[in-house]
Amino acid sequence: MKKQLIIMLLLLLFIALPHASAAADKSAEDIYAERMSLYKKMETMTQIPWYWLAGVDAYEKGLRRARNDREEAKGVINIYYSPKEWSGPLNPNMEEDNPTAISMFDGVGLDGNENGKASLKEDADVLYTFANYLAEYGFDDNNIQLGLWEYYKRDQAINIITGHARIYRKYGTLDLDDHAFPVPLNYNYSYRSTWGDTRGWGGRRIHEGTDIFAGYRTPARATSYGVVELKGWNKYGGWRLGIRDLTNTYHYYGHLTSYEEGLEKGDIVAPGDTIGYVGSTGYGKPGTEGKFPPHLHYGMYRDNGYSEWSFDPYPSLKSWEKGERNSE
Template sequence: MRKKIMTTLVFMLFIPIAQYADAADKSSEEIYEERMSLYTKMETVTQIPWYWLAGVDAYEKGLRRARNDREEAKGVINIYYSPKEWSGPLNPKLDEDDPTAISMFDGLGLDGNGNGKASLEEDADVLFTFANYLAEFGFDDTNIKLGLWEYYKRDQAINIITGHARTYRKYGTLDLDEHAFPVPLNYNYSYQSTWGDTRGWGGRRIHEGTDIFAGYRTPARATSYGVVELKGWNKYGGWRLGIRDLTNTYHYYGHLNGYEEGLEKGDIVAPGDTIGYVGSTGYGKPGTEGKFPPHLHYGMYRDNGYSEWSFDPYPSLKSWEKAERQ
């Protein structure tokens, strides 16, 4: 019954539309505006808050970026369904867009804009299908998380999406793509590409980051919008801190002298926020320091929905440094 009621409401809120133009043909402002319009209209229809839909969509966008089995989204919505999931596992027509036929074959696809079709090529249909699924569990945060668990079956997926949703809710906008260099540019610092270099302390391993050498107590800054996911001691990284951004990327800050006062796990940060201070901690038990020159170990890790791995942060650092200088 809920599905029928919601579908009727969608018909009243959306005009029939054809296939969306590729997102590549639109400006960032147009994409943000179109996404927000879809999120807020779906919130009216399904009662799922727009920021939860934005959080899921951002997470799915990150998965598309990190995995080889998913192509880049053609529209502005990034939530992914395989043709078999959408049309039905036994449906011989993988590009089926007839809602009745899809339902007969137990497919997931729904008509979200009232044009009589349930198409993977239409953003409103894709977003409505996922929002309608979440609405079956309830509309408060607890039940939404339950629905996400049933869908992804992974605690880290729920944690990441929740962080995204909280960040979008706090700032009330999707335009959160700014970045900052990890240390203020008016301080003395130096760095070069060191990702992949060998390391010997604690066993043979590779260096999973870039070392930015600077004086003790040089501020270490958030490079993007995100949530503090980890804070504490690590025998390799000393006092370290991790931030998860809106692309699912994990930013690791190691060898800190200390943290910004009041900063705690779960806090939302913005580019340029001071999160700690450069030091030389690590390579031993808690409190060990001074075994190497003071520097910030800055690492980046990409999540693909199953695991995560490090990648070279040097190109991003050079890009952010250049943009900030300009």
């Protein structure tokens, strides 16, 4: 009996392995195609524009990355529902996939692929459930934003998702993972890991970024696709700029001598776009400069749906620099 049980377990493992391998071996292009197909299908079913669904999904993917209370998505859709929320708070079966039973227990789960089940493990069901929720508020931008507010109860979440949706709508594709180094590689520059170093001006604090030393008016460039979220003076960072990318990451550019002409808050930028010029502004009232050598302070901040915190940008900078050199 024991021998038969071992054989059965090995057989089940052998059958399961190819499926796990196939999922892991999906190319980025295949994943983008599968996601887009789902977005477009749900747009047809609910009238919610695909780029809004893509914006929500990208935001939720960023939350999964930033939080330890959410596991990595098993499929290609990243929108998160807890089993209790999906099945119903009083449902004795947290793996319930019967739409009628889910409804009886006030769960949110719906059947999006018309197979008679509402499964939290099915991408189509998860995406349809969220799209159907938004459709209850309306199909235009303002009503979709109202629905998002009622769901997330956070202005910043609405701002980030709206930015994501605008980017996807502009470019019409999900394949927007390119990056660029913050300054052109043919300019003279130097940098090392300085995140976490102590700073004394303005009170004891840590350095929340990497300093890239370069000459005055060296172009500062967008490192990713994103939306200009902030522009103006800060007594620490001088003339600074903030860009939010599609992973919810906020990119901070400090000590600029000036901005690229015509660049405004709300503008969409692409990797390599010039957004300003290296300087030595900051550590004082508006216009203060020259208190330190010219350099670009580059910081990265992660959003978890509640707050933001800085993390070391140095590994990303080295990766982008290497990738750009290899593509020359």
